[in-house]
Amino acid sequence: MVIQSxxxxxxxxxxxxxTLEVFQKYNVPITEKTLQVLVTDNILQVLLTELNNVVGSSHATCIEGG
Known part of the structure; x- marks a missing residue:
């Protein structure tokens, strides 16, 4: 699974x-709101990349639909 916005x-x-350390690094609160609501577009891609790196996930390691 890939972490998405x-x-x-x-x-x-x-x-x-x-991923908690990454959220702390970018001052992202742990809430029920989606990442696309919580962070600006210019930070979102960087955040997603770092989160997926931490969990070892990428589009190359995942199949469509799960």
Missing amino acids: NMTSKAISVVWED
């Missing part, structure tokens, strides 16, 4: 605890 920081951090 329509996921919430709370759901992500529950599944992947290692």
